[in-house]
Amino acid sequence: MDITESQKSTIADWVKRGETIAIIQRRLREEMELSLTYMDVRFLVDDLNLVYSEPEEICEIEEESAVNEEPIQESDSIEEPELVSSVEVNVDPVTPPGALVCGTVNFSDGKQMAWQLSAAGQLGLVPGDDPDYRPNPEDLQEFQSQLQQVLQKHGY
Structure with missing residues (x-):
């Protein structure tokens, strides 16, 4: 050129x-x-x-x-509600072959599933006792959000 x-x-x-x-x-x-x-x-x-x-x-x-915004006065302050999560994510100390990290998740309906993140970066939920169980979309979104926070804490 x-x-x-x-x-x-x-x-x-x-x-x-x-x-x-x-x-x-x-x-x-x-x-x-x-x-x-x-x-x-x-x-x-x-x-x-x-x-x-x-x-x-x-x-x-x-x-x-x-x-264009007007200043917020003290009496106009907005209180954010405290969010209580009904989804709990745990990381297992031992990782199976082929996985980068793994653990368990407890969903809001009391069901528990295992999860793993492969070395290729694929996230998967492992069916537990009920292979037909599907968590609701809100729980899945909360799971992904919490998982990201937990993995950052563990240095991933």
């Missing part, structure tokens, strides 16, 4: 104007007939020693919403 000095200066102008990589990629294809991948365009910008920063749209949105 050979890029002329005039093309380099045009690309530099696009970067200085704050064009996104995707827009630069499209303009290269349409205006200069250069078909590059997104990553190639990123590398090109880097190779030309141009400083590119992704636009921070999220920050702009937060700043705009902060301007």
